Every structure is written in structure tokens, then in C-alpha cells.
Ligand SMILES: Cc1cc2nc3c(=O)[nH]c(=O)nc-3n(C[C@H](O)[C@H](O)[C@H](O)COP(=O)(O)OP(=O)(O)OC[C@H]3O[C@@H](n4cnc5c(N)ncnc54)[C@H](O)[C@@H]3O)c2cc1C
């Protein structure tokens with residue numbers, strides 16, 4: 001379409017936060033290019049979600065089976081790490097993103113498999129070539145944060161861990177966010193002696209504190225150790241093992257350290273300094289139209305400075321929205337629906353919509369704005385029958401019109417429960433509508449709300 005430039009749109013980064021928008025854009029007749037330095041699909045299918053949940057699936061199954069260990073004659077199941085990792089290598093490393101590659105090719109998108117550097121607001125340097133576009137979309141994602149302490153080079157990140165052929169005997173995990181808790185869970189299921197170092201005194205900030213506390217207690221029961229407010233000072237080698245220095249001159253010997261202290265926007269060498277695009281340590285600044293401070297340059301996905309959860313479905317939603325904006329199908333700012341999110345630990349914690357702390361803060365400003373109902377589900381018939389007597393609880397948030405606007409659960413299958421509730425919340429279903437649905441019985445869906 002554009003005569004002045006090589007392309008109508010160039011995307012930098014080929015993660016879910018770009019490909020899911022670039023393909024439909026090209027299918028509508030736009031001339032599109034994608035620049036990717038590592039692998040089509042980016043983090044999620046290659047060294048993120050899919051690798052993680054491939055390793056987690058047997059761990060989760062073992063957790064659920066172990067609730068019935070007394071019925072199975074007292075046997076406790078453990079994951080065979082080597083076999084689990086071999087399965088992960090077969091499923092993932094042989095090219096999980098081939099479907100994405102086919103879609104890109106079929107849409108006629110030109111792919112440059114190299115690092116892209118911005119030279120100005122319209123030009124990207126790819127190897128020795130300069131390519132130009134009417135519009136640029138920056139989707140470089142995030143990379144692991146590394147602690148800035150002595151010996152940090154002795155530690156590993158999530159990407160290393162997700163390809164670890166031999167599980168160490170002892171492992172220290174730094175950080176209790178999504179990555180720390182999820183990967184500690186799979187290592188524990190594989191039989192490693194896992195110690196998790198918490199930055200503060202509570203894990204998973206953003207999740208309902210009593211549920212996060214229950215998760216820690218449950219993981220401790222399963223053999224994991226937690227060190228609260230462990231100020232990590234450094235790492236050193238000692239013989240054939242490692243030492244973590246923390247707190248007040250305390251030391252802990254271990255065989256492997258996973259630094260899960262967070263992820264940072266991947267903006268190094270992107271060439272932002274050659275443009276007028278504004279950014280900060282939280283990412284690229286965008287307005288409600290995913291537009292940066294330069295009108296023809298947009299950004300989506302993990303690398304933007306945004307309060308929205310940094311997840312695959314949110315990155316996908318943003319890029320799909322951008323496609324509709326660029327094709328003129330919408331001229332409205334993006335409106336993100338309620339976002340469901342889960343920590344894939346055993347048990348899981350999952351939530352969607354207005355969370356309990358938000359609701360409490362809302363009630364402080366305007367008393368009676370929200371009704372918060374929490375329930376221990378261990379005696380609920382479905383949870384009991386499915387062996388979930390160890391830990392199971394749910395919190396629901398209703399607005400002043402008694403409409404469900406938020407939900408959070410801890411249980412072996414909290415991800416499924418919240419997935420279902422997320423659909424109802426997104427459709428703004430009223431309690432009456434929900435009650436009038438015929439649901440499968442027996443199933444987790446049969447009693448989503450009626451007991452509350
Ligand atoms: C261990 C782990 C587990 C996760 N689990 C989940 C989960 O269960 N559910 C969930 O929803 N989310 C999960 N996430 C988050 C999810 O992976 C991200 O939100 C999602 O991948 C973001 O997509 P993106 O396209 O913005 O970035 P990415 O997928 O990171 O893609 C960015 C791409 O840009 C490329 N790139 C960067 N700079 C340049 C450049 N200058 N030139 C060329 N190419 C460049 C990179 O190589 C990369 O391929 C997980 C993340 C991790 C790390």
C-alpha cells in the first residue's frame with residue numbers, strides 16, 4: 001500500500017504479542033515484515049508458558065494423585081525429572097511454534113531472522129540492510145532480571161532451568177513471583193530439596209494474602225523450605241557446591257541457584273535512543289491506543305509500561321486490538337476485559353477481575369461498594385469427592401448491584417474454576433442469569449456461585 005516505504009508495518013519481535021496481530025493485518029492486504037532475533041513465537045511457546053506447563057503437567061497429576069495416597073496404599077508419586085525433561089525437549093525444542101511459522105508464511109509476511117535496531121522513526125537496521133515502514137510496532141518482550149550482587153554469574157534464570165537435564169539435589173530459588181513459585185513447584189515434585197528465598201515476608205503480591213499464605217504452608221508440607229525477608233547479599237563457590245550469602249552474615253549451601261527476581265523490558269540495543277520514543281524502566285510508554293510518543297510507532301506486549309498483567313493472552317489482545325485500529329475497524333482506545341491469571345503451582349492460585357484488596361480499598365472510599373464473600377471449600381461435596389481436602393478456598397467479589405466482578409481461588413483446579421468465572425464476568429452475567437444456566441453435574445462448574 002505504502003509507496004514511500006518498503007513496508008506498511010514492521011513488527012520488531014515475533015512473540016504472541018506481535019504475530020497474532022501481524023498475521024490478520026497481512027491477511028487484510030497490508031505489506032508486513034517481522035524482525036526476530038531468536039525464535040518465532042518468542043518466550044511463551046519456546047522458553048516460557050508451554051515449556052513450563054509441559055513440565056508441570058506430571059507434577060500436577062502427582063500432586064492430585066497424592067491426595068489419594070491412602071487409597072493407593074500409601075504410595076507417594078514423584079516425577080522422574082530426566083524423563084519429564086526428555087518429554088519437554090521432544091515436545092518443545094523440536095519446534096512448538098511451527099504453527100505460527102506456517103501462519104506467517106501463509107499470510108505473505110517477510111521475516112528477518114536477525115536483531116533489529118531502530119535508526120529513526122521509520123527505519124530498522126537488519127544486518128547490513130535498512131528497511132523502512134510507514135508504521136513500526138515494537139514488541140521486544142522481557143528478559144530475566146539478574147540480581148546485582150557479587151557472584152550473580154553463578155546463578156541461572158528460568159530459561160536455563162526449563163532446559164535442565166539433571167535436577168540438582170539442592171536448589172535455591174530467589175523470588176516468590178510467578179516464575180519462582182511455579183519452577184520451585186516442579187523442582188520439588190522432581191525430588192530436589194528446594195529452598196525459596198523471599199524478598200519480603202509474603203509471596204505473590206497481588207494475590208489475596210490468606211490464600212498466598214495457605215499456598216506457602218501447603219508447599220512447606222510438601223517438603224519445600226521458605227526463608228522470609230532473606231536479603232540476598234551474594235553467591236560464591238565452595239568446593240563443588242555453591243553458597244548463598246544472605247541476611248545477617250548467614251550462609252546456605254546449595255547445588256543450583258535459580259534467580260527468579262523478576263523480568264525487565266528487553267530494550268537493550270533496540271535503538272530507542274535514535275527515535276523520539278519515550279520509555280522508562282517499566283517499559284515503552286504508550287497511550288490507550290498502544291501508540292508511543294511518536295505517532296507512527298506503536299508498542300504492545302510485555303515490553304510496554306502498563307498496569308495490565310504481562311501475560312500471553314493480554315499481549316495477544318493488545319496486538320489484535322492494534323490490528324483493528326490500524327485497519328480502521330475501530331477508532332476507540334483499547335478496553336481490556338477482566339484478565340484471568342493463575343500461578344501454576346500445586347495447589348494453584350488463580351484470580352480474575354476486581355481482587356479482594358481492590359474491593360476493600362473501594363469500600364474504604366465508598367462503603368458498601370463491594371460485597372466480599374470467602375469460603376473454605378474443603379467440605380464442599382465436589383472438592384471433597386475429588387480429593388481436595390488439603391487446601392481449597394474461594395473469594396468472590398460482587399458489586400453493589402450484586403453482580404459478580406471478581407473471583408480468586410486456591411485449589412488443585414483453581415485455574416479451571418477461574419477460567420469459567422472469567423467468561424461469566426467478561427459477559428457481565430448477572431447472578432440470576434448464572435443461576436438459570438444448566439451446568440454439567442457433577443463438575444466444578446455445577447456450584448460456581450450457588451453456594452455463596
Ligand atoms: C517461565 C515463564 C512462564 C510463563 N508462563 C505464562 C503462563 O503460564 N501464562 C501466561 O499467560 N503467560 C506466561 N508467561 C508470560 C508470557 O510468556 C509473556 O507474557 C508473553 O510471551 C509476552 O509476549 P511478547 O510477544 O510481548 O514478548 P516475547 O514472547 O518475549 O517476544 C519478544 C520477542 O522479541 C524478540 N526481540 C527482542 N528484541 C528484538 C530486537 N531488537 N530485534 C529482533 N527481535 C527482538 C525476542 O527474541 C522475542 O522472541 C510466562 C513467562 C515466563 C518467562
Ligand SMILES: NC(=O)c1ccc[n+]([C@@H]2O[C@H](COP(=O)([O-])OP(=O)(O)OC[C@H]3O[C@@H](n4cnc5c(N)ncnc54)[C@H](O)[C@@H]3O)[C@@H](O)[C@H]2O)c1
Pocket residue numbers: 147174175176177178179180182197198199200203204232260261262263309310311341342343344
Ligand atoms: N502463570 C503465569 O501466567 C506466568 C508465569 C510466569 C511468568 N508470568 C509473567 O511474567 C512476569 C514476570 O514474572 P516473575 O516471577 O519473573 O516476576 P515477578 O515480578 O512476579 O516476581 C519477582 C519476584 O522477585 C522478588 N524480588 C525482586 N527483587 C528481589 C531481590 N533483590 N531479592 C530477592 N527477591 C527479589 C519479588 O519480590 C518477587 O517475589 C509476570 O509479570 C507474570 O505476569 C506469568
